Amino acid sequence: MMFRANPSVDDAFMPENPENEWQPSPEPMPAAERHGTDAVLSAHEIALIRASVTVVAPHVAELPAYFYGVLFSRYPHARDLFPPEMDVQHDRLVRALLLIVDLVDDPKHLVRFCSDLGRDHRKFGTQSAHYAAVGECLLATLAHFAGPAWTEDIATAWTRAYTAVAQAMDQAAAADAAERPAVWNAQIVHHRAYGPGLAEITVRTDQPYAYTGGQFVSMETPWWPKIWRYFSPANAPRPDGTITFHVRAVPGGRISNALVHQASVGDVVRLGLALGDMVLDPTSTRDVVCVAGGTGIAPIRALVEQAALDGVQRRMELFVGARTANELHGLDDLLHMSRQHRWLNVRAAVSDEDAPAGSSHLLRVLAESGPWRHHDAYLSGPGPMMTAAGRLLGRGGVPLERFYYDPFVQLDVPDPGATAGPGH
Structure with missing residues (x-):
């Protein structure tokens, strides 16, 4: 299974209000521990971080409440900067930690993702000093749940990893502020x-x-x-x-x-800032297969319009699935576009209300219309539909590196041999 960088973790740590009354040190971490975004953790440090997560895993349900309790206790003014209801915030914290652990041995993609994260955090009014407070409370939380298993070496490894994350975010935000507004x-x-x-x-x-x-x-x-x-x-x-x-x-x-x-x-x-990499790859000359369902039609429609706007001549095969005909709310526009552009072909599949987004009929039509091994694949819509379509295309020879999809869903698809990094 591939773990994709998920933008919904973007506000996992930071406040959502430009008013700031925190007074931590402006350094993300003590100067002696700062290694910059080019720092590469050793294999031993990576193993320590992942081992510590295994120890903390049984307490994952308790971890977010404890973290925010520590943060709000040490920095009381921070509470006013977050939403009144913290349930979604708790979930995002856990996913952010999992992401750091997943990418800790992949500095290139970790820095890339964190740079997008930092640019997007500008809408919350995030400042450099915030990272120190968050890092301090995060390490205190991990140490609490790890108990005797928390060692000085583990603390150092986590400090280095978090510092790389914080610096990538902070540097990207500073550069972005010179070019455009935050909101x-x-x-x-x-x-x-x-x-x-x-x-x-x-x-x-x-x-x-x-x-x-x-x-x-x-x-x-x-x-x-x-x-x-x-x-x-x-x-x-x-x-x-x-x-x-x-x-x-x-x-x-x-x-x-x-x-x-x-x-x-x-x-x-x-x-906030537009994000995401489910865009047409300008370096690719391969034809494109798109699978969309529900409101997932929206980004695929935008993708088709962008291709027309840019004069792209790659052939695009678009499959739209729904439970009922009434849910094909964007189909007429897509059919009209297919009559305007010879490189676009649109097919719709409607099943019944018991099937997720017309997946059964849609997958049958998709399978019969291949082969797709030489195509780039774009998927958008309900998770079950996307996973089923991804598996079908993966078994048909589309490598993971050529999947582009909704970043809020993780796909579990067979890999014919290629390896893809986060961002698609």
Whole structure:
């Protein structure tokens, strides 16, 4: 199974408010321990870090509450900078730790991911001094749950790993601040209900907003301040600067329900930096196979628009799956685009309400339409559908290095021999 860099951990550690009253040392770690982002941990240090995680693993459910308890106890003003409800925050902390451990022996991808993380953290008002406080409390938390197994050598290894993470984030944020704002105000200019629990929302930013079709965007709403959620634009950049999102109201989803049922034209949301690598590889000349389901149609639609905008002539085979015909809300646009561009072919598969996103019929059509071994594969939609499609394509010869997919899902696909790093 591959572990992909997951952007939903981006606010796992840091506050979500520019007001800062913390007073830790401005150094991320003591100067003697700082090795910079070029530091490479030894095999022994990597083994120590992973062994310590094994020791702490039985306490993973307790770890986030303890960490934030230590953080808020030592730095009381920090509590006001986080959302009132910390349940999602707890989950993100665990995933952030797993990510660090997963990439600790891959400095190139660790630095790359952390650089994106640091740029995105600007929307929270994160400052250099925050990293020291977080690192101090993180190590205290790990030491608490590791107990007697926590040694000076383990503490040193974790310090080096965390310092590399903190410095990559901090340096990237500083460079980014010289080029663009941390957040963009975006006014809703169009709000259209597609059906129960689904809406198309178009916004216009107050300043130019750069992104590429296939990327995702974090959004904060006025109804739930300090809480950010990710949505994929359904279009490539337009001359008028508008961006369209397809939003489904999920059970318990505060942001999605507010956007679908409460938002209206004139309301203003805030956008963070566009991120993600599910974009067309400019170095590839291979044809493309895309599989999309549900609101996962949005980034694939944007990807197709981007190809047309850039004059890409690679052939694109697009498969769209849904449980019912009513859920194929973006299909008409895609079919219209296929009539305009000879390099685009679109096929839809509808099954029934008991099958996830039309997966059974979709996979049969996908399998019969191959072979795909010479294609780049782009997947977007519900996790079960994506995993099933990924396995089918993987067994058909598509190597992991040529998979590009929704970063909120981990795929468990067979690897014909190639190895891919985080970022696709």
